[in-house]
Amino acid sequence: MNEEHPIIKIEALGKIFSGSDGDFAALEDINLEIRSGEIFGIIGMSGAGKSTLVRCINFLERPTVGTVYFDGQNLSDLTKRELYHIRQSIGMIFQQFNLLMQRNVLGNVCFPLEIAGVDKKEAVEKAKKLLSLVGLTDKTYSYPSQLSGGQKQRVAIARALATNPKVLLCDEATSALDPATTRDVLMLLKDINKRLGITIVIITHEMRVIEEICNRVAIIDSSRIAEVGRVENIFTRPKTSAARRLVFPEDRSMENLPGKRCCRIVFDGNSSFEPVIAGMVLDFRQTVNILFADTKNIDGKAFGQIVIQLPDNELTADRMMEYLRAKNLTVEEVDGYV
Amino acid sequence: MFDPDVLTMLGRGLMESLYMTLVSTALAYLFGLPLGITMVVTDKEGIYPRETLNWILGLVINLLRSVPFLILLVMVIPITRAIVGTTIGTNATIVPLVIAAAPFIARLVESSLKEVDKGVIEAAQSMGASSMQVITKVLLPEARPSLIMGGAIAVTTILSYSAMAGFVAGGGLGDIAIRYGYHRYQTDIMLVTVALLVIIVQVLQELGMKLARIGDKRK
Ligand SMILES: Nc1ncnc2c1ncn2[C@@H]1O[C@H](COP(=O)(O)OP(=O)(O)OP(=O)(O)O)[C@@H](O)[C@H]1O
């Protein structure tokens, strides 16, 4: 991995859609660098401009202003032919898989090779290798209509990898899948990133997808980049309100309550969730605000984390943290939440 | 009444009808298919938007389609004479048939191709497919079942148009039906020709549906 070398560089990019009812700026002043070998997430609410942004990366959508460099090349400078050629280095997968329904799995994976003019026999050989990489050898001759969503996405991944791309763009690639299948597909992408060194750009509206596999993330909010950084930093200390909305989608009151102390409690199965918080509230005769909770109950044991807002009184707040630590919980004060 | 002469005549009429229909269909597709593809591709949502061209072609198609076939038959007589050298008989009927059917086929093709999922086209473009490759490797193959169904509709419609050509001595079963049924009140011969037409339509339609279904991998 070369940390310094940006495989994709976006400068002052803007996209305006002109419709009958006036112009609409879908993207404004976007600046981004995606480094070679990383898994880069782009997250934002619906309509924020994520798909438009990712489509600007391979010029499926031409930016109205600004520049996109792919591997050092300014895409605006390319002729049509050169652009077609460079797109072979940028694989793309989609929420709806977009497989050719009238071709079987093998035919689908051979498709980009056919477009690139690769010899048929060579293409079939390559396609079979890729199908084994994504674990679908037994479906080689099936048609897409006979596959599950997860299998279809695997075919789409194999297809996107056929031309040995340097980058794989994933636009909501797991949004049509259930949680278990989502995890499988994400693990496959992670594996591909590691084994083949392919840079992956993941577009999503789900924080857990970002958490699961991304190194860095950009938050896009109403056509602009709100924040870019390492996932763990954004996740623990979101600076902008857009980031906070995404990290804690449940809580809407936070923005009105600045300056309060919060702490994160991590449950690792040693105690259960409700008695601890309930007991604390009873013992202290003080309520706490639960800002965020992501816990699972397995066999009566709690796993996950919650973030609570501590009472105003410094002393009570300190004592509450002590109380929780005494219960053998990992407790840490976090400051970026409110 | 069904003496050998009548049977021979019916047999010849049948062959003429089939000949006119199949040749006209083939020629009409020669013009209608590219026209339909052009309509889809140059649409403002298409892969090669050219709004003015699209508008002009659409207008031409609509104009041709709004002329009733019997009137078209008469209107194109000079063209028919210029191309075929005569204005009666099967070959002369093929000219107005093609002129009437090509725009109809263009619309059938257009609607079939518009059914192709936009996402699949986008996927192909993301792999670096040129517009031509999108047409030949995505639009046409993905729309195949629907195109075949359209083909069945086209061929049966052309058959019924060809029967109308009987009014101008165009040959085929329609010609016989009009000569015997309409001019000489020999209803039985007319009924037999109509029955034959019904059977051909039925067979062609079934065949088309079956072919479309066999070729469709969407299940
Ligand atoms: N071709 C277009 N013409 C006009 N407006 C468009 C076009 N494509 C996108 N938009 C508008 O641009 C905005 C951003 O769209 P985009 O598809 O990029 O959002 P998104 O972040 O991907 O949303 P989602 O999560 O729903 O997929 C939307 O308001 C959309 O209506």
Ligand SMILES: [Mg+2]
């Ligand atoms: Mg989108």
